[in-house]
Structure formats: structure tokens, C-alpha cells
Amino acid sequence: MKKKLLKNKMICSLIIGILSLSFILVGCSSKKVDTSEKSKDKTLIYGSEFEDEKLNPILTTGYTTNLIFRGLMKFDKNNKPKCDIAKSYSKSKDGLTYEFKLRKDVKFHDGSNVKAEDVIFTVNSIKNEKVNSELRPEFKEIKSIKSTGDYELKIKLDKPFPALLDKMTLGIIPKHALEGKDINNAKFNQKPIGTGPYKVEEWKKGSSLTLSKFKDYYDKDKLGNIDRIVIKFIPDYNVRAMQLKTGEIDVAYLEPSQVEKFDKSDNVKVYKLDTADYRCFMYNMRKDIWKDVNVRKAFNYAVDRKAMVKGILLGYGKVAYSPIQFNEFNNEKVEKYTYDLEKANKLLDDAGFKKGSDGIRRKDGKEFSFTLTAPKTDEVRVKIANYLASQFKKLGVNVKVEALDWNAIEIDKCDAFVLGWGSPYDADDHTYKLFHSSQIEGGNNFGAYSNAKVDDLLEKARTTENKSERKNLYNEFQKELVSDPPFNFNVYLKALYGVNKRVTGIKEKILGHHGMGFLWNVEEWNIR
Numbered sequence: 001m002k003k004k005l006l007k008n009k010m011i012c013s014l015i016i017g018i019l020s021l022s023f024i025l026v027g028c029s030s031k032k033v034d035t036s037e038k039s040k041d042k043t044l045i046y047g048s049e050f051e052d053e054k055l056n057p058i059l060t061t062g063y064t065t066n067l068i069f070r071g072l073m074k075f076d077k078n079n080k081p082k083c084d085i086a087k088s089y090s091k092s093k094d095g096l097t098y099e100f101k102l103r104k105d106v107k108f109h110d111g112s113n114v115k116a117e118d119v120i121f122t123v124n125s126i127k128n129e130k131v132n133s134e135l136r137p138e139f140k141e142i143k144s145i146k147s148t149g150d151y152e153l154k155i156k157l158d159k160p161f162p163a164l165l166d167k168m169t170l171g172i173i174p175k176h177a178l179e180g181k182d183i184n185n186a187k188f189n190q191k192p193i194g195t196g197p198y199k200v201e202e203w204k205k206g207s208s209l210t211l212s213k214f215k216d217y218y219d220k221d222k223l224g225n226i227d228r229i230v231i232k233f234i235p236d237y238n239v240r241a242m243q244l245k246t247g248e249i250d251v252a253y254l255e256p257s258q259v260e261k262f263d264k265s266d267n268v269k270v271y272k273l274d275t276a277d278y279r280c281f282m283y284n285m286r287k288d289i290w291k292d293v294n295v296r297k298a299f300n301y302a303v304d305r306k307a308m309v310k311g312i313l314l315g316y317g318k319v320a321y322s323p324i325q326f327n328e329f330n331n332e333k334v335e336k337y338t339y340d341l342e343k344a345n346k347l348l349d350d351a352g353f354k355k356g357s358d359g360i361r362r363k364d365g366k367e368f369s370f371t372l373t374a375p376k377t378d379e380v381r382v383k384i385a386n387y388l389a390s391q392f393k394k395l396g397v398n399v400k401v402e403a404l405d406w407n408a409i410e411i412d413k414c415d416a417f418v419l420g421w422g423s424p425y426d427a428d429d430h431t432y433k434l435f436h437s438s439q440i441e442g443g444n445n446f447g448a449y450s451n452a453k454v455d456d457l458l459e460k461a462r463t464t465e466n467k468s469e470r471k472n473l474y475n476e477f478q479k480e481l482v483s484d485p486p487f488n489f490n491v492y493l494k495a496l497y498g499v500n501k502r503v504t505g506i507k508e509k510i511l512g513h514h515g516m517g518f519l520w521n522v523e524e525w526n527i528r
Helices: 002-040 116-127 237-246 256-263 293-301 305-311 341-350 379-393 452-462 467-483
Strands: 043-048 073-075 081-083 086-091 097-102 142-149 152-157 198-204 208-213 228-233 251-253 268-283 317-319 361-363 369-375 398-404 416-421 487-500
Touching: 043 237, 081 086, 097 116, 116 142, 116 152, 237 251, 237 256, 237 487, 256 268, 256 379, 256 487, 268 293, 268 379, 293 341, 293 487, 305 317, 305 379, 305 487, 369 379, 379 398, 379 416, 379 487, 452 467
Parallel strands: 043 228, 043 251, 369 398, 369 416
Antiparallel strands: 073 081, 086 097, 097 152, 142 152, 198 208, 208 228, 251 487, 268 416, 268 487, 317 487
16 A cells, blocks of 8 residues: 555656646746747738728829828827928028928938938929829929039929928938829839838738838937837728737728727727717719709708718717818808708709609709719728718608729719718818818819809918918818718718837827828827
8 A cells, every 4th residue: 555655656757747847847838938928929910991002102192102202291189390401490470492401321221321312203203294293282382492512402382382381291202213204103102211210111012011121211219119110001991900809900090880899898998089080971073953043052951960970970070061161260150051951952942853753853854863972991981971872862852872992982083972081180181181172183283163152262271371361261171071071071080090009109189181180290109
């Protein structure tokens, strides 16, 4: 019996010894994994709705260009321009001359210094009509731009242009890399050379864009510990949410319907930020059905915006009535369209669209019907389209909702479109380029809206130095949009971002279209 007990004790001791050794080995193995994971943890993975076609700030406004490029100025937490590559600037009393002095420690990603000639090349390329830049209207007031030294330059304007400093947040491109080349189709657009805190490491089209930290970034004191940013292109909002939940990505834009489950998450924090980003029903003025202003007014009265905020946005937004509602020049006293089906029906009756025995309106024997288009990867827009169609049906109008992929949409050819715009910057941004008739061909005036009074007000407002005069002009502009609506303004959104809690350093502010600006201080972020 004793021998048996002794034998059992020996066996137990052997087993304990083996288990102890196993724990030691596992412990060592865990440390190796932790080291590997720590290295991996310095990579931030961002789930993006869109993939930029080109990475060139003068061709289009991209979602990643601010990480790769920087301008003379940059927007601060209050969305006001302050010096960045520019060390200082001065402005003449008449507002027609600006002089900039550049920092001398700013390098492009290829190691060359950023000089005045690069800024001049950037601006002149935008103004060059051979370059397909959608930014040209933003710089049309510039009469000349010249260097007064390697790191000094002077800009002269035809007229005062108080929004100029905003425009000079534009990313600078290197003259030596693009001079004499076709900028529209240059290889640079796929492998750019910028000045930002991150440079392009690898671009897998249709999959991801990998950026790595630029070690010679001039403002390195502000750099966090993120070595790489991987931007994964995930247009499907459900897939983005799933990958955020599993930890495959660290940051993603969420839809209102997804917020509740993440609010209860231990690993994800939801940022609910105010934006200047509105959604609207765009009338395509090329279509005869929208020629009569009373028809457009009728549709404006047919929308219960409060119900949209509650039912579609789940409270994450506000009722919209103006394109500059979050701007210092907003006119709070402007007339607002209330929900009034009786008034809407009367306006359609007066416009000659009469209901038949089947309840459908017709004019000159032609049924009042049209197609409302929305991008199918945007849950909010699709819900807005379906809601609007149901509301307009109450008026006796037959509306077909068409939800398509973005690459299948040509906005200027749609009967109507659930459009989105909005800017938290100077009031000139997202007004002139959207509503001025000069922007119908080749610009962002997709609905072909043309109003001589609006044109005049926008021209004067963008070229008036006195702030109170500008406010009066933008007040009148907003009144005119009520009298002659180009859009049916519906709602302003909150930007809803899910972020893994290991990410820190995020600074909140009012964001722009599609939540643009959330990454505004990403170079300062850290990953625990």
C-alpha cells in the first residue's frame, strides 16, 4: 500500500512537473506573441466608404489627401484656417494682396524642400484649363501669384476674397515631379509625393491603401505612435460594422441603425459628432416637371422633416432648412417649409396637375411620375428615398425609387437624386460651386439650377471684405433659395464613428460632408 502511494506520489510529481514546464513554455510563447502584437498594434486600420480614384489634391477633394499632403494653411478645431507650411502671412488693407513666408524645414516625401515655386505651380496648375480640376472656381479671384524669394510669395487678387485663407489649406504638389507632364493622367496620381505626416507605401486597387509615417515630417513633435494607417475600402456598411466588431478594423463610419449595439460594446466607443452635412432631394432642372417653382414648393411642403430625424436618423441629426445652417452667416429667420399636405396639394392643383379617378395626377394627359435615385451603399439615403416616395404618393405622384451602386450613377442625368453636401468652413464653400449657374457645365451644380439673383448674391458675398455686408448678402441668398428652391432640404446628420477603445488622442469638432474631418488630427493619435 505504501509502495502504491509512493508510486502515485511520484506520478503526480511528474505530472505537476510537466504541467509547470508547459506553463513556463506557454508563458514564454505568450510573451513572443505579445511582442509581435505590440508591433502590429502600431497600425491603424480605417474602414472607408469610398476609394479615391486619384491621390492628387488639385484634381479632386479626396478622403485621404490630408494625410498625404499639407497646405500653407490648415483648419484648427474651430474650423478656422491657421498657419501650417506658411510660417506667417500678411494681408493688405484693401484685401487685394496677401504675402506668405514659408517654413524652411518642410520636405516632400522624396526629401526635397518645399519652396515658393511649388506653391505657385500648385495654384497655376489649378487655374490651367487643361487640368481637370474641380477646384478652379475656388481660385478664380487670384490675379497673380509670384515668388519674392525661395520661401516667400505674394498673391494679388482681382477682387477681395475673404475665403482665400480657407482655400490655401489646399495640399501643395511638387513642381519638380509634375512640371511639363499631363497632370490629369500622371503616374504621380497613383504614387504621390506629398508633405503630410504619412506617405503612400502601397495601393492595392479595390482593396486597401497603406500609408507609413513620414520620419522627416516637419511637425514631428505632434506625432503619435501610429506607424502605419491602412485604409480598407469597404462600401457595405454592414461589412464595416462587422469588421469593427471583430476588431479587423479600428475605425468606421456607422449608420444610425448600428449605433445601439455598439453603445453596449466593451471594445468600441461611438463618437456622435455634429456636422454641416445635409441630405436633400435635388430637383434636376433639366427635367420639365421641375420648371414650375410651385411644383418644387409643393414637394417641399410634403415632407415631415421632424419625422425623418426621428424615424430615419433615430434622433442623430437635425431638421434642415439652409445649406449654411451651421455657418456664422446662417439666417435663422428665413422662412422654413413646414409639413403641410393641404398646401402641397393646392400648389399642384394650381400648377395644372389634377388628380384622376385613380388618384394619380396628370397634366395635358401625361402622368406625373419620375424616378428618385439614391446610392444603395448608403442606408440613410435609401431610407430617405423610400420615405419621400411614400410621401409624394399621398400627393398623387408616382415615384419609383432606384438604389444603385455609385459607379452606376450619373447625378446630372437623374430625374431627382438624394444629394448630400455641407461644409463647416467659409460660407463660400459649398455654395458658389453648388448654386452658381457657371458651375452647371463641369462643376458641382448637378441639378442645373440657374437664378440670376442667386448668381449676383453669391458673387458679391464671396468678394466682399466687410463681414456685416457679407452676412446681409448670404441672408438674402438664403431667402432666394426659399422662393426658388433648387433642393428640398431634409435633414442634417450627426457623424457616427465607431472607434476601437485602444485608439486615443481623437479631438472632436464639427465635421463636413460624409463626416469629412474626423481624421483631421490623426497624426496625433496613439494606439494603446
